[in-house]
Amino acid sequence: MNSDVAIIGGGPAGLMAAEVLSAAGVPVNLYDAMPSVGRKFLLAGKGGMNLTHSEPADRFAGRYGERRQQIEALLADFGAAVVRAWAQGLGVETFVGSSGRVFPTDMKAAPLLRAWLQRLRHPAGGGPGVRFHMRHRWLGWTDDGRTLRFETPSGEQRVQARAVVLALGGGSWARLGSNGAWVPLLAARGVAVAPLLPANCGFDVAGGWSEHFRSRFAGQPFKNVAIRFETDAVPAFDRQGEFVATQTGVEGSLVYAASALVRQQIVRAGEATLLLDLLPAWTPERVQREVAHPRGSRSLSSHLKSRLGLDGIKTAALYERLGKDAMNDPVQLAAAIKALPLTLVAARPIDEAISSAGGVLFEALDSGLMCEQLPGVFCAGEMLDWEAPTGGYLLTSCLASGHRAGQGVLDWLQRAK
Numbered sequence: 200m201n202s203d204v205a206i207i208g209g210g211p212a213g214l215m216a217a218e219v220l221s222a223a224g225v226p227v228n229l230y231d232a233m234p235s236v237g238r239k240f241l242l243a244g245k246g247g248m249n250l251t252h253s254e255p256a257d258r259f260a261g262r263y264g265e266r267r268q269q270i271e272a273l274l275a276d277f278g279a280a281v282v283r284a285w286a287q288g289l290g291v292e293t294f295v296g297s298s299g300r301v302f303p304t305d306m307k308a309a310p311l312l313r314a315w316l317q318r319l320r321h322p323a324g325g326g327p328g329v330r331f332h333m334r335h336r337w338l339g340w341t342d343d344g345r346t347l348r349f350e351t352p353s354g355e356q357r358v359q360a361r362a363v364v365l366a367l368g369g370g371s372w373a374r375l376g377s378n379g380a381w382v383p384l385l386a387a388r389g390v391a392v393a394p395l396l397p398a399n400c401g402f403d404v405a406g407g408w409s410e411h412f413r414s415r416f417a418g419q420p421f422k423n424v425a426i427r428f429e430t431d432a433v434p435a436f437d438r439q440g441e442f443v444a445t446q447t448g449v450e451g452s453l454v455y456a457a458s459a460l461v462r463q464q465i466v467r468a469g470e471a472t473l474l475l476d477l478l479p480a481w482t483p484e485r486v487q488r489e490v491a492h493p494r495g496s497r498s499l500s501s502h503l504k505s506r507l508g509l510d511g512i513k514t515a516a517l518y519e520r521l522g523k524d525a526m527n528d529p530v531q532l533a534a535a536i537k538a539l540p541l542t543l544v545a546a547r548p549i550d551e552a553i554s555s556a557g558g559v560l561f562e563a564l565d566s567g568l569m570c571e572q573l574p575g576v577f578c579a580g581e582m583l584d585w586e587a588p589t590g591g592y593l594l595t596s597c598l599a600s601g602h603r604a605g606q607g608v609l610d611w612l613q614r615a616k
């Protein structure tokens with residue numbers, strides 16, 4: 200089969216590349232291994248789809264850390280304001296939540312995806328709609344490197360295309376389609392790829408939780424706490440929020456926010472110790488005063504509850520990490536309430552992570568996201584080597600890179616005429 204442009208991967212990045220191309224009147228065939236597109240996008244909508252963030256552009260770009268420069272160049276064309284206008288163009292209004300995060304008014308992904316697919320199939324100008332080919336798993340190229348190979352229910356199919364956009368996602372939640380199987384395929388063709396690693400992920404605590412703690416508190420949140428994390432080698436992290444105890448450790452938004460630094464420290468040193476502040480709004484002096492207040496015949500637990508408002512998982516974590524003797528020493532106890540050490544020893548497996556770090560190096564791509572080693576082959580989305588915290592930054596740069604890859608293909612087709 201001949202195809203003008205083949206897009207492989209129907210997540211937000213691939214769909215955005217398809218949109219740019221079909222809007223320009225280019226016939227597009229989009230292939231995906233799954234029975235339907237946008238499965239991770241739909242899952243993102245389950246907990247409230249966080250499309251982008253409303254903070255100033257400079258702060259926004261800073262979220263991409265070491266890849267700030269490369270992502271900022273993509274956001275110049277498709278930043279947060281454009282994402283909101285794009286959603287509005289699909290009939291989906293957005294609002295800014297109290298945290299500055301931007302959501303569709305109904306918080307859902309499904310209506311947005313439905314309207315988007317409808318527009319891709321039937322573009323307003325009456326041009327050729329995008330043709331979707333589901334259950335087409337890309338297997339790489341034929342030996343001569345010219346033809347795409349797909350595994351389909353009716354056997355292997357081969358496709359030649361004038362240009363190819365790979366938007367195959369990262370390596371998390373493989374059951375939704377992106378399994379990272381593309382890494383060796385690109386590496387074998389000389390494209391530089393950094394190994395995929397878990398990002399926005401949970402961690403295992405050193406020695407695990409005790410059976411007592413696990414059975415009562417796994418799944419429970421630590422609310423209104425702060426995490427501080429400082430080592431010689433990494434920038435300081437000090438933020439308030441909440442996270443959840445799991446069977447083996449910790450996960451949730453505050454842990455995800457620290458996860459890149461924690462993961463790097465574990466790689467460097469084998470472990471990373473966070474300091475957990477159980478009462479971030481209290482000064483150490485106030486905590487000391489209240490802990491030392493005479494408690495008469497009351498138990499320590501009811502003292503902590505009545506004088507400091509500590510109970511449940513917070514008190515349990517103190518017992519868990521301090522042991523009985525230190526719990527009964529007011530100085531050690533007060534210090535631990537403000538800085539309870541929590542040593543983490545391993546990131547949870549990538550399949551459980553919200554996103555992945557690593558991927559195709561920007562140094563292997565030109566400014567239109569075409570592989571220097573593979574003329575006519577473009578890459579977009581989470582499969583590129585960047586990472587960012589949750590907060591809408593993931594989807595925004597997937598959309599922005601899909602947009603850039605679509606533009607890159609248009610330029611390439613123009614040059615090839």
Ligand SMILES: Cc1cc2nc3c(=O)[nH]c(=O)nc-3n(C[C@H](O)[C@H](O)[C@H](O)COP(=O)(O)OP(=O)(O)OC[C@H]3O[C@@H](n4cnc5c(N)ncnc54)[C@H](O)[C@@H]3O)c2cc1C
Nearest residue numbers: 208210211212232243249337368376377580581591593594
């Ligand atoms: C639980 C959860 C919640 C999230 N919530 C948010 C959020 O609120 N805000 C936010 O910004 N981000 C969120 N994210 C992250 C966001 O969903 C992803 O970053 C984004 O979907 C990645 O887009 P992508 O197009 O690069 O890849 P994907 O969405 O992963 O799409 C890749 C596509 O490629 C296909 N594919 C892979 N390999 C092949 C192959 N060999 N052949 C054919 N097809 C293939 C897959 O089937 C898939 O359809 C969340 C992620 C998770 C897991």
